[in-house]
Amino acid sequence: MIKANRRLPLYLSAPHDCSYLPDRQSSTLFADPDQPMDMASYNELLQFGFRRSGRMVYAPRCEDCRQCISVRVRASEFRPRRSQRRVLHANTDIEMRVGPARFEQHHYELYQRYTAVRHEDGEMTNASADDYLGFLRADWCDTRFLEFLLDGRLVALAATDLPADGLSAVYTFFDPDLSSRSLGTYAILRQIAYAQSLDLPYLYLGYWIRDSRKMAYKINFRPIELCIGGRWQRVDVADAVPP
16 A cells, blocks of 8 residues: 555556557556545655556556666756757747646647557547546646647647656647657657746656667656666666666
8 A cells, every 4th residue: 555645555457468568468556546536645656656547546567577667857957968959949939838637629639630640559549538638637636738839730739747746747649740840759858848947856757668669768868767666766878777
């Protein structure tokens, strides 16, 4: 159990096919969904490497694999690398607006376009409006939608939580026709800058998976910390391998 303001029961799922690594089985540790959640409990779970998806707060706990490692960027010390500065320069014409986590039709339409291209065989494709919003936010969570606008048109959106010690990047989607702009990287850079503007030390990026092309990019944002064995450790990239 996790002890925040109260004792929070945790449960372990049955093994299921891993979403990121082929021929692997995965199990998920998750907070009891029937118990009320709040930001204080969520913040404590983040310290142990948990993550949020909708109302579910979870962490991978696989018997034979330790590749899913929760990572956070030390936003207060971050300086963009040369390639990241190029991404920032290429997108100086994009405006960021911070707004409430609420349903907007043009948000939903962009999400549908993105998932149709990036997750064409996945469960996220053809999500209903309720499923879409239920995935990005929770009724107990302090979440913002970071809109990225090009000439007034929405080209990307980052759902971002505001726990006590930083920001937590929940999910980002963008116009698949603008892949040359590296909008996923750009959204992370802007979230880091947003954390800095709020004097928050961290941006939580979820799980880094070394052998997954979709998840390996997170190690490029430095300085970075990995949550290993329930403890956050600052590491050199060369040493960032699963224990």
